[in-house]
Amino acid sequence: MIREKHFAFLDENSKREIRRALLKAVAIPGYQVPFASRELPIARGWGTGGVQITLSLVGKGDTIKVIDQGSDESVNAVSLRSLIQETTGVSSTIHTAQATLIQTRHRIPERPLKEGQILVLQVPLPEPLRNVEPSEYKTKKLHGEADYSGVWLKMFEDIMRYGQVATDADHPVCVNGRYVMAPSPIPRFDNPKMNGSPALMLFGAGREKKIYAVPPYTKVVSLAFDDYLFQRERFAGKKCRLTGLTNVYLDELTDEKTGEVYYQTNDSSYLLEYLNREKEGETE
Amino acid sequence: MKEQEQPVLTLKHFNKFFGPGCPYCREKPENRRNGYCPKCHTVYACQDISLSLYRGEIVGIVGESGSGKSTLMQALYFDNAATGGEYHLEAYQNGKENIFSSSRQQQKWVRNMLLGMVYQNPTMGLKMNFSARSNIAEKMIAAGNRNVHSMVARSDVLLDQVHIPPARRKDSPCNFSGGMQQRVQIAKALANEPPILLLDEVTTGLDLSVQADVLELIQEIQRERQNSVLVVSHDLSVIRMLADRTVVMLNGRIIEEGLTDQILEDPQHPYTQQLVYSLL
Numbered sequence: 001m002i003r004e005k006h007f008a009f010l011d012e013n014s015k016r017e018i019r020r021a022l023l024k025a026v027a028i029p030g031y032q033v034p035f036a037s038r039e040l041p042i043a044r045g046w047g048t049g050g051v052q053i054t055l056s057l058v059g060k061g062d063t064i065k066v067i068d069q070g071s072d073e074s075v076n077a078v079s080l081r082s083l084i085q086e087t088t089g090v091s092s093t094i095h096t097a098q099a100t101l102i103q104t105r106h107r108i109p110e111r112p113l114k115e116g117q118i119l120v121l122q123v124p125l126p127e128p129l130r131n132v133e134p135s136e137y138k139t140k141k142l143h144g145e146a147d148y149s150g151v152w153l154k155m156f157e158d159i160m161r162y163g164q165v166a167t168d169a170d171h172p173v174c175v176n177g178r179y180v181m182a183p184s185p186i187p188r189f190d191n192p193k194m195n196g197s198p199a200l201m202l203f204g205a206g207r208e209k210k211i212y213a214v215p216p217y218t219k220v221v222s223l224a225f226d227d228y229l230f231q232r233e234r235f236a237g238k239k240c241r242l243t244g245l246t247n248v249y250l251d252e253l254t255d256e257k258t259g260e261v262y263y264q265t266n267d268s269s270y271l272l273e274y275l276n277r278e279k280e281g282e283t284e
Numbered sequence: 285m286k287e288q289e290q291p292v293l294t295l296k297h298f299n300k301f302f303g304p305g306c307p308y309c310r311e312k313p314e315n316r317r318n319g320y321c322p323k324c325h326t327v328y329a330c331q332d333i334s335l336s337l338y339r340g341e342i343v344g345i346v347g348e349s350g351s352g353k354s355t356l357m358q359a360l361y362f363d364n365a366a367t368g369g370e371y372h373l374e375a376y377q378n379g380k381e382n383i384f385s386s387s388r389q390q391q392k393w394v395r396n397m398l399l400g401m402v403y404q405n406p407t408m409g410l411k412m413n414f415s416a417r418s419n420i421a422e423k424m425i426a427a428g429n430r431n432v433h434s435m436v437a438r439s440d441v442l443l444d445q446v447h448i449p450p451a452r453r454k455d456s457p458c459n460f461s462g463g464m465q466q467r468v469q470i471a472k473a474l475a476n477e478p479p480i481l482l483l484d485e486v487t488t489g490l491d492l493s494v495q496a497d498v499l500e501l502i503q504e505i506q507r508e509r510q511n512s513v514l515v516v517s518h519d520l521s522v523i524r525m526l527a528d529r530t531v532v533m534l535n536g537r538i539i540e541e542g543l544t545d546q547i548l549e550d551p552q553h554p555y556t557q558q559l560v561y562s563l564l
Contacts, residue, residue, distance in 0.1 A: 157418040281498045
């Protein structure tokens with residue numbers, strides 16, 4: 001008996017169900033659409049939401065890129081990429097500009113995205129109201145009534161306690177003036193990249209069984225009080241050790257031998273592209 | 285001829301049932317035993333209650349536990365959905381709209397802007413792990429305020445008024461005494477200057493000197509702002525001290541209403557007589 005594997009691992013009906021959820025998500029920006037969330041050869045909570053979206057969208061002509069916290073080479077990124085490639089045979093790239101489908105965990109690439117590209121984000125906790133209201137039944141109602149005072153109250157309490165809003169990643173955003181959405185744990189640095197982005201952004205939470213989306217050119221506003229404005233992470237006086245870049249998200253690293261603290265561009269493909277371009281300039 | 289004054293709050297034929305109801309109990313109220321149907325086990329918590337509240341007036345609601353006082357208050361504050369009846373507020377659409385049949389968003393607006401509630405149990409009215417200031421700001425945030433400085437200033441004014449010392453305003457109510465928690469609740473209820481206050485057994489569970497403090501505070505605030513207040517209590521001395529008019533409830537029905545002095549000195553209904561004469 002010959003048992004062929006399905007293209008892109010999932011069976012056609014599952015992929016269709018996910019695509020239907022995606023269509024609904026795009027139609028209602030920021031609204032969390034429930035979906036079935038299939039079993040995968042990865043544990044739930046390890047990117048299964050994003051992987052299912054990618055698997056149900058990938059076609060033979062696509063070029064994929066998978067990143068994990070800005071890196072194309074971490075174990076998670078490599079494993080997910082090889083799962084997608086083994087089950088589809090599509091080509092992959094590390095260059096943001098060349099990819100048609102980018103799956104990412106916790107970062108939006110530094111290079112601005114283009115029209116026609118799709119960014120798939122892995123989401124651990126899709127519900128922005130969860131830490132103020134544990135009941136799903138109630139949070140659904142609150143979304144329906146557009147009652148987001150809980151999210152604001154949490155931010156107000158942060159200001160009372162710490163003098164500033166204390167979210168470091170996953171800072172809530174309001175999409176298209178209606179739904180408040182958890183942008184997955186991307187740093188606040190990446191929040192403004194969602195506003196009016198020409199690329200389609202899809203969010204998948206496999207464990208929580210939710211899909212949501214930010215369609216191209218949608219207004220995305222990071223929540224902030226009138227007198228406590230939204231702020232990105234600041235790297236004042238710090239620059240990338242290898243490139244000298246200052247307008248990118250930096251990792252803080254420690255040299256284990258000398259104990260010296262240094263900074264390096266977090267987006268590994270952006271870093272590599274920059275270094276290669278510099279080298280070409282030298283040889284010419 | 286002078287036009288008759290319009291009440292700020294009017295409640296007409298309000299009903300609240302818990303359960304499906306059956307022909308046996310629905311059509312013949314006399315079959316209900318103490319607000320309870322022995323056949324379908326439906327509880328008739330509030331039956332055909334009509335009530336009005338005028339500007340600057342304090343109306344007391346007394347009755348034993350289980351008489352439907354708190355259910356009535358929760359329905360007025362939209363914590364519970366009403367089964368039937370009409371609810372009008374003068375400040376909302378000039379009293380022409382039945383708020384029970386308005387949308388949930390409208391009800392939330394009324395709740396935030398026109399009503400202030402103080403619960404018997406502070407855990408229901410306060411977020412125990414948030415600071416006292418945040419608890420007061422919650423109402424202002426719900427009303428659309430997005431300016432931190434103005435909300436802090438306003439909550440400090442209110443906390444001053446209810447005598448919470450500045451040093452404790454960043455603390456959470458879970459670290460407060462019962463009397464302080466109750467005072468924070470009162471400050472929260474006043475956050476958006478609502479014309480109507482709903483007080484549900486505010487002094488129950490407090491010791492006598494603290495009770496006196498809280499009652500005095502309520503009187504002071506009411507005199508200053510001319511709020512209309514609905515006070516629920518099973519404690520007749522609280523009612524005697526605060527209320528201009530009193531309503532007596534039993535088994536989900538109003539059995540007697542009138543001026544407080546009248547009711548306390550010359551009760552008509554046998555239950556009210558029992559209630560008044562059983563004062564220790």
